Amino acid sequence: AQTVTQSQPEMSVQEAETVTLSCTYDTSENNYYLFWYKQPPSRQMILVIRQEAYKQQNATENRFSVNFQKAAKSFSLKISDSQLGDTAMYFCAFMSFGNEKLTFGTGTRLTIIP
Amino acid sequence: EPEVTQTPSHQVTQMGQEVILRCVPISNHLYFYWYRQILGQKVEFLVSFYNNEISEKSEIFDDQFSVERPDGSNFTLKIRSTKLEDSAMYFCASPRAEGTDTQYFGPGTRLTVL
Numbered sequence: 001a002q003t004v005t006q007s008q009p010e011m012s013v014q015e016a017e018t019v020t021l022s023c024t025y026d027t028s029e030n031n032y033y034l035f036w037y038k039q040p041p042s043r044q045m046i047l048v049i050r051q052e053a054y055k056q057q058n059a060t061e062n063r064f065s066v067n068f069q070k071a072a073k074s075f076s077l078k079i080s081d082s083q084l085g086d087t088a089m090y091f092c093a094f095m096s097f098g099n100e101k102l103t104f105g106t107g108t109r110l111t112i113i114p
Numbered sequence: 115e116p117e118v119t120q121t122p123s124h125q126v127t128q129m130g131q132e133v134i135l136r137c138v139p140i141s142n143h144l145y146f147y148w149y150r151q152i153l154g155q156k157v158e159f160l161v162s163f164y165n166n167e168i169s170e171k172s173e174i175f176d177d178q179f180s181v182e183r184p185d186g187s188n189f190t191l192k193i194r195s196t197k198l199e200d201s202a203m204y205f206c207a208s209p210r211a212e213g214t215d216t217q218y219f220g221p222g223t224r225l226t227v228l
Contacts, residue, residue: 044219047216047218101170
């Protein structure tokens with residue numbers, strides 16, 4: 001079974017700074033997808049970014065980018081120019097190719113300080 | 115704007131009562147997933163549903179749970195006899211288009227069992 005580990009329960013950073021959230025996973029699969037979801041206080045789950053394991057290029061979405069290290073099974077999220085609206089829980093998630101279910105990590109609570 | 119909607123947003127029930135949580139896609143999705151998040155914990159997969167059949171379920175999804183598609187546009191999650199430990203947020207999710215892997219979540223139903 002796949003497992004996803006987020007070793008930082010809480011982080012805080014000053015507004016406009018850059019922050020990196022870590023995620024590691026364990027799998028024997030070669031083809032899979034990785035995701036970061038954001039959960040603000042409203043508790044809505046919002047997709048931030050996705051990465052296909054077969055792509056070497058790191059995914060980027062505006063201020064959000066990932067550092068995907070397949071050999072190390074690491075998938076960190078970098079938030080640049082952090083904004084107050086980035087305050088939320090961030091969950092890393094794994095999905096095997098051909099298997100639809102998402103396996104989530106325990107989350108990192110990120111607080112952006114004005 | 116969420117891809118799916120869920121009703122009710124908050125449900126309070128007495129232990130032992132039956133509850134039905136509803137999920138309505140904006141477009142006609144064939145794939146559907148239910149997840150659960152106990153307060154302060156990670157999101158956990160419950161069941162996946164494809165073309166009117168369960169395709170996979172977790173060990174959490176015991177005989178107390180059932181899923182249905184009562185009509186062409188609604189998906190339901192039924193808990194027959196609620197327990198205190200069923201108190202959680204329940205999310206449904208769906209891909210934006212058939213054959214894609216990224217799941218978009220509804221806003222969730224907060225279930226409180228007293």
